[in-house]
Amino acid sequence: MNKASKFQAVKSHTDEELVSLFVQSQQNKYFEVLYERYSDKVFQKCLSFVKDTAKAEDLTHDIFLKLIFKLGTFKQDAKFSTWLYSITYNQCMDQLRTYKKRGEVTSDEPIEVQDDVDLDTIFDGEDVQVKNLKLAMSHLTVDEKGILFMKYMDDMSIKDIATVFDITESAVKMRLLRSREKLRKKYLETIVFLGVLAVKLIEIIRAIV
DSSP states (O other), rough: HHHHHHHHHTTTSOHHHHHHHHHHHHHHHHHHHHHHHHHHHHHHHHHHOOOOHHHHHHHHHHHHHHHHHHGGGOOTTTTTHHHHHHHHHHHHHHHHHHHHHOOOOSSSOOOOOOTTOOOOGGGOOOOHHHHHHHHTTTTTTTHHHHHHHHHHTTTOHHHHHHHHTOOOHHHHHHHHHHHHHHHHHHHHHHHHHHHHHHHHHHHHHHHHO
């Protein structure tokens, strides 16, 4: 079997099998396949948090460096992609808090709502205005935004979210409920405030005219 064929054979393994083979043999070829599969996904996730290409690249490097040393703790009954997401999320959150302490960021909002994302389900069918939703989102904590994005943008299951936060599924449901209700409240407050502001502006314009 030539080198190319051997590499293709390695690539045929599942994530979990590659982790096991790497831990047992310490051969880089197994880790390289995992890196090939997930490096871009991890980078994009980091970029969505820090909004800076250079910082996202540094975070990605740090995450995979940490991964090398943590692979021995991976439980084979778990899903590797979820486990890696957990490491990525926690690393990004820790870094964001560090940036904030250093004064390198002015906002703790790591992610923006995409204009084409359907978030109507969060408000039980209300006609959500993305611009107002982004404003309301700024009032949530990092963890509150994180859990909402995992559920409604990354489409993660309650079980997977519980793994990321290292809490029970019941606790995840409770946090989702509270975060969703807080976002709903802030969203409605934003609409009322902007509505009042619009009325005041109209009154001023009429007075000038």
